[in-house]
Amino acid sequence: xxxxxxxxxxxxxxxxxxxxxxxxxxxxxxxxxxxxxxxxxxxxxxxxxxxxxxxxxxxxxxxxxxxxxxxxxxxxxxxxxxxxxxxxxxxxxxxxxxxxxxxxxxxxxxxxxxxxxxxxxxxxxxxxxxxxxxxxxxxxxxxxxxxxxxxxxxxxxxxxxxxxxxxxxxxxxxxxxxxxxxxxxxxxxxxxxxxxxxxxxxxxxxxxxxxxxxxxxxxxxxxxxxxxxxxxxxxxxxxxxxxxxxxxxxxxxxxxxxxxxxxxxxxxxxxxxxxxxxxxxxxxxxxxxxxxxxxxxxxxxxxxxxxxxxxxxxxxxxxxxxxxxxxxxxxxxxxxxxxxxxxxxxxxxxxxxxxxxxxxxxx
Amino acid sequence: xxxxxxxxxxxxxxxxxxxxxxxxxxxxxxxxxxxxxxxxxxxxxxxxxxxxxxxxxxxxxxxxxxxxxxxxxxxxxxxxxxxxxxxxxxxxxxxxxxxxxxxxxxxxxxxxxxxxxxxxxxxxxxxxxxxxxxxxxxxxxxxxxxxxxxxxxxxxxxxxxxxxxxxxxxxxxxxxxxxxxxxxxxxxxxxxxxxxxxxxxxxxxxxxxxxxxxxxxxxxxxxxxxxxxxxxxxxxxxxxxxxxxxxxxxxxxxxxxxxxxxxxxxxxxxxxxxxxxxxxxxxxxxxxxxxxxxxxxxxxxxxxxxxxxxxxxxxxxxxxxxxxxxxxxxxxxxxxxxxxxxxxxxxxxxxxxxxxxxxxxxxxxxxxxxxxxxxxxxxxxxxxxxxxxxxxxxxxxxxxxxxxxxxxxxxxxxxxxxxxxxxxxxxxxxxxxxxxxxxxxxxxxxxxxxxxxxxxxxxxxxxxxxxxxxxxxxxxxxxxxxxxxxxxxxxxxxxxxxxxxxxxxxxxxxxxxxxxxxxxxxxxxxxxxxxxxxxxxxxxxxxxxxxxxxxxxxxxxxxxxxxxxxxxxxxxxxxxxxxxxxxxxxxxxxxxxxxxxxxxxxxxxxxxxxxxxxxxxxxxxxx
Numbered sequence: 001x002x003x004x005x006x007x008x009x010x011x012x013x014x015x016x017x018x019x020x021x022x023x024x025x026x027x028x029x030x031x032x033x034x035x036x037x038x039x040x041x042x043x044x045x046x047x048x049x050x051x052x053x054x055x056x057x058x059x060x061x062x063x064x065x066x067x068x069x070x071x072x073x074x075x076x077x078x079x080x081x082x083x084x085x086x087x088x089x090x091x092x093x094x095x096x097x098x099x100x101x102x103x104x105x106x107x108x109x110x111x112x113x114x115x116x117x118x119x120x121x122x123x124x125x126x127x128x129x130x131x132x133x134x135x136x137x138x139x140x141x142x143x144x145x146x147x148x149x150x151x152x153x154x155x156x157x158x159x160x161x162x163x164x165x166x167x168x169x170x171x172x173x174x175x176x177x178x179x180x181x182x183x184x185x186x187x188x189x190x191x192x193x194x195x196x197x198x199x200x201x202x203x204x205x206x207x208x209x210x211x212x213x214x215x216x217x218x219x220x221x222x223x224x225x226x227x228x229x230x231x232x233x234x235x236x237x238x239x240x241x242x243x244x245x246x247x248x249x250x251x252x253x254x255x256x257x258x259x260x261x262x263x264x265x266x267x268x269x270x271x272x273x274x275x276x277x278x279x280x281x282x283x284x285x286x287x288x289x290x291x292x293x294x295x296x297x298x299x300x301x302x303x304x305x306x307x308x309x310x311x312x313x314x315x316x317x318x319x320x321x322x323x324x325x326x327x328x329x330x331x332x333x334x335x336x337x338x339x340x341x342x343x344x345x346x347x348x349x350x351x352x353x354x355x356x357x358x359x360x361x362x363x
Numbered sequence: 364x365x366x367x368x369x370x371x372x373x374x375x376x377x378x379x380x381x382x383x384x385x386x387x388x389x390x391x392x393x394x395x396x397x398x399x400x401x402x403x404x405x406x407x408x409x410x411x412x413x414x415x416x417x418x419x420x421x422x423x424x425x426x427x428x429x430x431x432x433x434x435x436x437x438x439x440x441x442x443x444x445x446x447x448x449x450x451x452x453x454x455x456x457x458x459x460x461x462x463x464x465x466x467x468x469x470x471x472x473x474x475x476x477x478x479x480x481x482x483x484x485x486x487x488x489x490x491x492x493x494x495x496x497x498x499x500x501x502x503x504x505x506x507x508x509x510x511x512x513x514x515x516x517x518x519x520x521x522x523x524x525x526x527x528x529x530x531x532x533x534x535x536x537x538x539x540x541x542x543x544x545x546x547x548x549x550x551x552x553x554x555x556x557x558x559x560x561x562x563x564x565x566x567x568x569x570x571x572x573x574x575x576x577x578x579x580x581x582x583x584x585x586x587x588x589x590x591x592x593x594x595x596x597x598x599x600x601x602x603x604x605x606x607x608x609x610x611x612x613x614x615x616x617x618x619x620x621x622x623x624x625x626x627x628x629x630x631x632x633x634x635x636x637x638x639x640x641x642x643x644x645x646x647x648x649x650x651x652x653x654x655x656x657x658x659x660x661x662x663x664x665x666x667x668x669x670x671x672x673x674x675x676x677x678x679x680x681x682x683x684x685x686x687x688x689x690x691x692x693x694x695x696x697x698x699x700x701x702x703x704x705x706x707x708x709x710x711x712x713x714x715x716x717x718x719x720x721x722x723x724x725x726x727x728x729x730x731x732x733x734x735x736x737x738x739x740x741x742x743x744x745x746x747x748x749x750x751x752x753x754x755x756x757x758x759x760x761x762x763x764x765x766x767x768x769x770x771x772x773x774x775x776x777x778x779x780x781x782x783x784x785x786x787x788x789x790x791x792x793x794x795x796x797x798x799x800x801x802x803x804x805x806x807x808x809x810x811x812x813x814x815x816x817x818x819x820x821x822x823x824x825x826x827x828x829x830x831x832x833x834x835x836x837x838x839x840x841x842x843x844x845x846x847x848x849x850x851x852x853x854x855x856x857x858x859x860x861x862x863x864x865x866x867x868x869x870x871x872x873x874x875x876x877x878x879x880x881x882x883x884x885x886x887x888x889x890x891x892x893x894x895x896x897x898x899x900x901x902x903x904x905x906x907x908x909x910x911x912x913x914x915x916x917x918x919x920x921x922x923x924x925x926x927x928x929x930x931x932x933x934x935x936x937x938x939x940x941x942x943x944x945x946x947x948x949x950x951x952x953x954x955x956x957x958x959x960x961x962x963x964x965x966x967x968x969x970x971x972x973x974x975x976x977x978x979x980x981x982x983x984x985x986x
Contacts, residue, residue, distance in 0.1 A: 013889075014893065017827070017890065017893045017894075017897075018893075018897070020824075020826065020827060021824050021827060021893075021894070021897060021901075024824055024825070024826040024827070025824060025903060041751050042751070042752070042753065042825045044829075045751060045752050048752035048757065048829065049750070049752065051833065052760070055836075055837070059840065063844070066848070067848075070848065073848075073852065073869050073870070074848040074849070074851045074852040074870075075851065075852075076852060076853060076866075083784075086780050086781060086783065086784065089778075089780060089781060090775065090781055090784075093774055093775055093778065093781065094775075096774075097771035097772070097774055097775070098771075100767075100771055101767060101768060101771050104738060104739075104742060104767050105764060105767065105768075107742045107746075108741075108742050108745070108760065108763055108764055108767070109760075109764075111742060111745040111746050111748075112745055112750060112752075112760055115681070115745060115746065115747055115748045115749065115750050116750050116752070117749050117750055117751050117752075118749065121749045122682075122749060122943055122950065123681060123682040123683040123747065123748045123749040123942060123943035123950065124683065124746075124747035124748070124943070125683070125684065125942075125943050125944050125945055126683065126684070126686065126743075126746075126747065127684040127685075127686065127687075127688065127940065128686060128687045128688065128689070128690070129686075129687075132743070133687050133690050133736065133740075136735065136736060136739045137732060137736055140731065140732050140735045141729075141732050144728045144729070144731055144732065144774070145728075147728065147774065147778060148724060148725055148728050148778070151724065151778040151779065151780040151781065152721050152724060152725075152779075152780070154780045155717065155720060155721060155724070155779045155780040156717065156721065158780065158783070159717030159720065160717075174634075175544070175635070194632040194633065194634045194639050195639045197634040197639060199637070204634065236633070236634050236635075237537065237541075237544060237633055237634060237635035238537045238538040238541070238544050238635075239535055239537070239538065239647055239713075241712070241786075241787065243787075243853075243855065245784060245852070245853025245866065246866075248783060248784040249783070249784075250712050250783050250784065250786055250787075251712050251714070252712055252713045252714050254647055254648065254713065254714050255537060255630075255631060255632050255633045255647065256630070256631025256632040256633070256643075256644075256645060256646060256647065257631075257646060257647065257648060257714050258714075259713075259714035278865075280865070281865070282865065284864050284865065284866050286853075286855060286864060286866070287855075288786070288787045288788070288855040289535075289787060290460065290530060290531045290535075290538065290857045291538060291544075292457075292460075292538065292544055292545040293456050293457045293460070293545055294456065295460070295857065295858065295859070296456065296858040296859040296860055296861070296863060297863045299863050299864060
């Protein structure tokens with residue numbers, strides 16, 4: 001039945017088009033020709049010019065109205081130090097471009113309407129004007145140069161080295177989730193090797209490096225407020241992208257090419273919950289580089305804590321080092337480092353126990 | 364047939380005064396299928412391009428349904444998409460990505476490169492420079508058939524079990540290199556690469572031909588400084604293609620090696636599907652550099668022909684010379700040159716050295732200057748004109764509007780520091796769909812409406828053309844303008860749904876509006892299709908010069924035969940933009956009219972030219 005209706009509808013539409021085609025063609029033939037040489041000016045030429053003006057006016061009103069009333073829904077609150085600066089540049093650029101955009105569209109549609117064909121008019125033979133062309137070469141060039149310079153200063157600051165004493169955290173993207181690693185007590189991240197990755201050792205912690213024995217891997221990215229956070233980013237399988245619009249933060253996670261991004265969060269999750277009036281608000285870590293089937297579901301949670309809350313959280317996590325939670329992997333630690341590893345990771349067993357269990361579980 | 368070819372070649376080369384004016388009887392196959400006539404090849408490109416545009420558009424409608432109405436039951440698409448509709452009546456998320464990828468590939472390469480350049484470069488270059496055909500008709504034919512073969516392979520790839528390539532039209536490895544990463548990276552990706560290799564061959568064959576023809580086969584008097592801007596645009600476009608497509612080919616070749624031969628050009632340190640791969644030392648960023656070294660010139664390959672067509676149409680229908688002819692050429696040359704040194708602005712946040720980011724920001728924003736000049740010059744051309752709104756003119760004005768709207772947002776994305784937050788969001792989608800997608804598409808439609816009378820000897824219906832314009836114009840703005848807001852809010856592109864994120868909970872209404880607008884815009888194209896195909900057979904017969912245009916193609920007969928001009932090729936005496944010249948009898952003076960015939964309107968230096976004109980045989984030929 002539905003198919004029949006579709007077929008009938010298509011036939012009707014085609015019929016309407018054929019009739020419209022025939023009628024307008026016939027009308028053109030029958031209509032008395034004007035004596036002058038403007039037979040190639042289609043009827044209703046002026047109406048087209050008027051439609052241009054209507055489009056211009058309705059479009060401009062719609063644009064400004066929507067931009068104003070919906071401002072809060074497309075303009076996310078900023079939660080980082082550099083975000084405030086890039087946002088300012090964004091709005092400066094916006095003012096300039098909206099001005100250029102509106103003025104040129106007014107000229108474009110305005111001229112189209114104003115200089116629509118009239119029998120008594122002749123077009124003005126005006127092939128060039130060097131002065132005018134110079135003006136609109138140099139004015140945009142100067143404005144652009146200014147935008148570039150103000151942008152580049154910030155760019156080099158944002159992409160420059162992270163300040164001393166930043167909180168170093170590793171973020172790894174994989175199909176289709178995020179993994180995080182903190183340096184633990186010693187404040188240093190241990191080495192990783194992609195060949196060591198398996199179902200449990202998700203991040204490929206290389207246990208021959210003692211710095212990694214106390215590393216811990218929580219399920220969320222927890223960061224302190226008002227302190228530089230230095231993300232060290234990598235991808236495990238394909239390219240992902242660490243993105244969060246509130247922090248104005250984005251950097252690709254590339255397999256084989258470690259990347260980094262540092263920023264200073266300025267609004268804690270709790271404060272943002274107050275600010276947005278949404279008690280369930282969370283900063284979300286978004287994957288923003290196509291990475292496969294569940295790309296759209298690759299979410300992480302970022303929690304921003306006050307410094308003291310962060311410190312106590314860190315202390316608590318420190319007791320749960322990855323090695324402590326996965327004691328089987330002690331067998332991968334070289335013999336001479338085992339004792340140190342047990343202390344660093346906080347394991348509550350002695351070496352003999354491990355050796356016997358390692359023998360049991362060795363594959 | 365080959366005898367005919369040689370005859371034509373000699374004629375073209377020597378500008379003989381006589382040409383056999385009899386019909387060369389060709390069979391159906393050599394006339395319509397394996398034709399070496401540039402006009403037929405152009406029509407083949409056009410009709411193939413229209414086919415692909417419909418397919419690419421239909422794909423976008425399907426994935427817009429998913430984005431606008433995520434809860435809709437799409438069970439009714441099962442007869443078409445089969446297993447790609449899940450048991451819950453939803454589009455499979457992997458197939459969603461496949462559709463996005465195919466939409467991009469089809470639109471960028473098959474429609475806006477082959478369909479646009481292939482059609483209008485082929486059709487207009489010989490006709491507007493006064494040549495009997497392309498420099499090599501045979502290579503030209505090969506160019507089409509390589510394109511056709513490439514299209515067949517791409518089409519077939521959509522029907523294989525694992526689905527077509529799905530890693531986005533930019534096919535970044537490792538995603539595209541590893542079949543474990545997504546099912547589309549299996550056979551689908553192989554077919555994509557093969558298809559694209561053939562496509563590159565086609566583009567190069569065509570491009571070499573366009574360049575050679577423009578350089579060698581211009582008729583007497585058609586100096587470079589008298590070429591219509593369309594030809595300048597096609598010429599520069601062909602050069603860009605010739606320099607950049609081989610780089611895509613090398614990128615694709617290395618990807619093929621990585622996929623099939625175990626090399627590690629792009630792969631390193633990968634653990635996927637439960638195993639660590641042996642590849643080390645490669646760099647995924649290398650691919651991005653190679654890809655965008657083509658990819659960025661490619662967007663100008665798409666837009667320059669459209670701008671060339673627009674220059675011609677706006678000038679003709681404003682009844683005014685194009686404003687700043689030399690500045691237009693200069694800005695096209697500038698854009699052409701700069702387009703090769705801005706590619707890394709697609710890569711600010713990929714891990715590329717930030718210092719390179721600074722350099723590419725500077726270069727990118729410089730390219731805005733010649734683009735701005737072009738926009739200002741179009742607007743000044745309209746100023747104090749006497750504008751006739753043919754459908755072609757409407758589409759050209761629409762193009763300029765899109766070019767501005769989409770162009771200004773480039774100032775955000777080209778600025779590395781602003782790109783941090785906007786990269787890969789819907790802001791980018793809005794930007795490039797307006798500035799190169801819709802604008803180039805409008806250029807193509809404008810070209811079809813304008814040169815239809817020359818292509819098929821008949822007129823398209825004016826009213827339906829205008830209806831088509833307004834529906835499409837308003838529709839395109841309704842589709843792409845709202846995406847700016849969604850992008851500023853941070854919505855990532857290539858997302859099957861936004862339901863997983865609270866941050867992206869809003870804008871469901873706006874997304875529905877965009878989808879409805881997309882469906883209406885797509886539907887409106889059927890008005891064009893009807894008008895196009897019906898007019899081929901039933902349109903009013905076209906007058907010799909329906910738009911009172913100056914360029915040479917309008918001096919050919921209504922149905923030009925292979926060889927274009929029945930007699931000798933007319934000679935050219937002036938530029939293409941003598942519209943409404945003060946003192947002239949008509950408001951246009953064709954390029955083939957000598958200055959000595961128009962003493963009433965000549966400027967001072969032109970009177971000097973008039974004295975030196977050699978008019979032997981001109982009255983007979985240029986008549």
